[in-house]
Amino acid sequence: MEPKHDRTMKRIFLIINCILLATGATGGPLIIRLYFIHGGNSVWLSSFLQGAGFPIILIPLSISYIIRRRRRINSTHDDNTKLKMINMKLPLFLYSSIIGVITGLDNYLYSYGVSRLPVSTAALIVASQLAFTAIFAFFLVKQKFTSYSVNAIVLLTLGAGILALHTDGDRPNGESSKTYVMGFVFTLVAAVVYGFILPLVEFSYSKGKQAITYTLVLEIQLVMCFFASLFCLIGMIISKDFQSISREKWHYGLGEASYYVVLVGSAIIWQINFLGAVGVIFCSSSLLCGVLIALMVPITQVLAVIFYKEKFNAEKGVSLVLSIWGFVSYFYGEFKQAKKMMKNPTLVDELPQNQSITNP
Numbered sequence: 022m023e024p025k026h027d028r029t030m031k032r033i034f035l036i037i038n039c040i041l042l043a044t045g046a047t048g049g050p051l052i053i054r055l056y057f058i059h060g061g062n063s064v065w066l067s068s069f070l071q072g073a074g075f076p077i078i079l080i081p082l083s084i085s086y087i088i089r090r091r092r093r094i095n096s097t098h099d100d101n102t103k104l105k106m107i108n109m110k111l112p113l114f115l116y117s118s119i120i121g122v123i124t125g126l127d128n129y130l131y132s133y134g135v136s137r138l139p140v141s142t143a144a145l146i147v148a149s150q151l152a153f154t155a156i157f158a159f160f161l162v163k164q165k166f167t168s169y170s171v172n173a174i175v176l177l178t179l180g181a182g183i184l185a186l187h188t189d190g191d192r193p194n195g196e197s198s199k200t201y202v203m204g205f206v207f208t209l210v211a212a213v214v215y216g217f218i219l220p221l222v223e224f225s226y227s228k229g230k231q232a233i234t235y236t237l238v239l240e241i242q243l244v245m246c247f248f249a250s251l252f253c254l255i256g257m258i259i260s261k262d263f264q265s266i267s268r269e270k271w272h273y274g275l276g277e278a279s280y281y282v283v284l285v286g287s288a289i290i291w292q293i294n295f296l297g298a299v300g301v302i303f304c305s306s307s308l309l310c311g312v313l314i315a316l317m318v319p320i321t322q323v324l325a326v327i328f329y330k331e332k333f334n335a336e337k338g339v340s341l342v343l344s345i346w347g348f349v350s351y352f353y354g355e356f357k358q359a360k361k362m363m364k365n366p367t368l369v370d371e372l373p374q375n376q377s378i379t380n381p
């Protein structure tokens with residue numbers, strides 16, 4: 022059984038990553054909306070920004086390297102192996118780069134949907150993502166379900182889905198039905214793709230042929246986001262978006278300086294989002310990651326009411342209550358499971374054993 026110190030560290034890491042994911046999963050869609058509603062037009066630029074902040078990850082990676090070097094110097098054991106700056110081996114690099122390209126495609130589909138659809142419709146489709154995550158997690162990582170987690174999936178999907186009941190006033194003015202249908206289809210495909218990406222990250226942790234540490238999780242994010250932004254950069258070049266981007270700063274509704282703040286802010290917030298996501302998957306599972314993202318859908322709506330003065334209506338209130346109920350149900354199930362494991366430690370052996378929190 023895991024030592025008590027390891028379990029406490031794992032819980033602290035999980036809480037930190039849940040906070041990062043919650044911040045990114047609400048802030049990301051809000052800042053994308055800020056870009057589009059004030060005159061931003063480039064879907065490729067918006068999707069590029071979702072990955073482009075990856076150099077930020079070099080900061081925690083450098084801190085991790087310094088900590089490991091200090092530990093090594095202070096250690097009384099003789100260790101002749103060279104301290105590596107890069108821990109990732111080829112199989113994990115290949116997995117991360119493939120997931121990165123798929124993420125680049127997803128970022129484009131997701132940005133396209135957010136820019137073309139009414140807020141409520143986009144919320145409905147993003148809500149379906151949790152069901153896709155559950156299905157792919159079942160096949161890819163043999164996710165086990167309890168009555169509590171199934172209850173949570175149904176409540177959270179319903180909760181966010183209720184937002185779609187209220188569509189008037191949300192639909193962008195003067196949008197053609199072709200653009201609307203394309204927005205719908207692209208967002209739905211993005212929900213399927215992201216529902217696939219989350220369990221695929223968990224799958225790569227177990228199949229990467231090396232023990233996963235938090236430093237390695239950071240390296241995985243760096244590689245993933247590098248390839249995601251490369252994919253979108255190529256898209257930007259092919260679609261000749263650069264010309265329109267150089268002009269749009271002059272016409273941006275909030276002014277030129279705010280335009281740059283929105284772009285840089287986007288890049289940072291999406292890194293926080295992905296860092297939270299890969300971290301929650303590392304500490305717990307892709308299913309919990311999906312549950313948290315679904316919980317953030319109605320919370321984002323409430324924040325949009327506060328920050329963008331969007332209308333608050335009964336559906337948003339009911340949606341929030343259902344989502345919180347689903348979330349509590351999930352955690353109650355997890356709590357009961359943890360208690361069962363404390364009583365019967367042999368069950369712990371069924372958990373993944375290739376992860377280490379205490380060794381960064």
Ligand SMILES: Nc1nc2[nH]cnc2c(=O)[nH]1
Pocket residue numbers: 049127128131147150211212214215294314
């Ligand atoms: N499809 C999709 N893409 C994302 N990229 C970052 N977050 C999301 C999300 O919730 N859904």
